[in-house]
Amino acid sequence: MDVRTLFSPSRMSFDLQGQTKESILDELIELLYNDGKLTDKERFKKAVLKREEEFSTGIGMGIAIPHGKDSSVTEPCVTFGLSKKGVDFASMDNQPAYLFFLISVPESADNTHLDLLSFISRKLIHEEVRNKLLNAKSYEDVVSAFEEK
Amino acid sequence: MAKIVAVTSCPTGIAHTYMAAEALEMAAKEMRVDIKVETQGSVGVRNEITVEDLRQAQAVILACDTKVSEDRFKGLPIVRASVKDAISNPKSLISEALNMVKLESEKPEKTERKDYVDQVFEAKKQKSSNLTGAYKHLMTGVSYMIPFVVAGGLLIAISFAFGINAFKEEGSFAAALMDIGSGNAFFLMVPILAGFIAFSIADRPGLVPGMVGGLLANKLGAGFLGGILAGFAAGYLVAWLKKVIKLPKTMEGLMPVLILPVISTFIIGLGMIYVVGKPVAAINTAISQWLTGMSDSSALVLGIVLGLMMSFDMGGPINKAAYTFAVSTLATGQPSMVMAAVMAAGMTPPLGLALATFMAKDKFTPDEREAGKAAIFLGMSFITEGAIPFAAADPFRVIPSIMVGSAVTSALSMLFKCTLAVPHGGIFVLPIPNAVGNLLLYLISIVAGTIVTAFMVSALKTKKEVVAVAQ
Structure with a gap:
């Protein structure tokens, strides 16, 4: 499995400025859009917010994984963002979130990508992976956090 | 633990x-x-x-x-x-x-x-049991096509009920029904099949090249097999284009509405016309010549060959060749044994499959079982197309079965020296005086082929669930 295919240096920010859930989402969606993986920002944001309504994707432990499945997405990928101050994401543990993984999936995605995404989600449960990510400063740092056993 | x-x-x-x-x-x-x-x-x-x-x-x-x-x-x-x-x-x-x-x-x-x-x-x-891969795409296409076959076929059958030549009178109700059923609903059948195979593979951008390719398959006489080919080619082409075409961000929005449809339709269209069309036309000519040459061989052999041809590609070049050949034997104005054999052979595929859906219910999808009921009427009306949804969904098991059934029927009809004086009409012609020679034996031939097809399909097809799991 190569998680590299899901990430890209141009879809990463190590200093997100947003103070609220919504502004963080806007920043991440902007990155995604500028990288050409999205045809319609508003549409996709709606899909993501709709998913948030079910229950927050702030899973606690400083991590949030907002995600949306929509036809405005051109290929399955992950946009990564790090907020130094932390943002209230209505997380399960009521703690601020620092690490954001915006997962975007088109209406019909092939299984290879979906399996990769599930692999990333699983990795985030592990504490040592999270610690590495919190200290990540570059694309390499992020990707290698997932690649190590 | x-x-x-x-x-x-x-x-x-x-x-x-x-x-x-x-x-x-x-x-x-x-x-x-x-x-x-x-x-x-x-x-x-x-x-x-x-x-x-x-x-x-x-x-x-x-x-x-x-x-x-x-x-x-x-x-x-x-x-x-x-x-x-x-x-x-x-x-x-x-x-x-x-x-x-x-x-x-x-x-x-x-x-x-x-x-x-x-x-x-x-x-x-x-x-x-999840359907996967090519089989899933094929089934998507078939499920969209079935209603067209049923609606068109039944309207044609109703037109025949007014008299087998009633539709020839311009402006009549029978003519309208024939136009709706044969000229339009059937006309859409292959494009819909091809379009939705491509749609299943590549989403919305696949629909255009798929449908256009299917339509061309129709026009070029490549029949539903040509349509299936066009659908898969269109779908995989669009999926591939999606991957390889990289556009600057500002132009990404053009992909689904402009770039993908235009390029893929261009390629599929030309492909159908030049790569598929030419050989199909060549096959047509070659077969007609071959059949004419065979006219003198034994009735039994000719019967078997015509039967196999009638149900090989239903509406495709092989079927057309056999049918055209049979109609040409009528030109002399005499009732023809060949015409009788060919019509009987064209009736057994839908009839045999319809019987199979009742005999082996668990080997057909619910959609197919419904289509099976309509296929009874389509078969009786000599609308061979009623078998296409079944053949498209499972060609390697269904086509051999209907070919064998048709061959049996056609051979028997020849052996019994049954004759037919009209080129179409199914059971609607049977009551017409002198239309059919040796009526009873003719019916026996049709029933025999129907039963052969039904048993063969039931034996070859595996249970729906097992097929899906095995993939």
């Missing part, structure tokens, strides 16, 4: 399903509990709970925010929770499950579970 099985599932099935699974697995490892977590996400079921797992399992954890069938867990204690709970507090879910195991073991009588487990598991397998 206690054994627990768990299922995780969340609405989008992209992230939480797997986080919950990982959290449960980690907690179980720490607590020294044997756990198997099945994930039901957008990729489908992964790490599926087997019958063996169910036999050993002592408790179930369902960390699901979607509806998950609980049938197979009947008799086991179940802990129900949300995926959230499983991510934030997996240990307490496992403790709860272990507690239930303890309570269960203190109960006096054990429920008879084992046989039941097997039963529900079998039933479940049938339900969840």
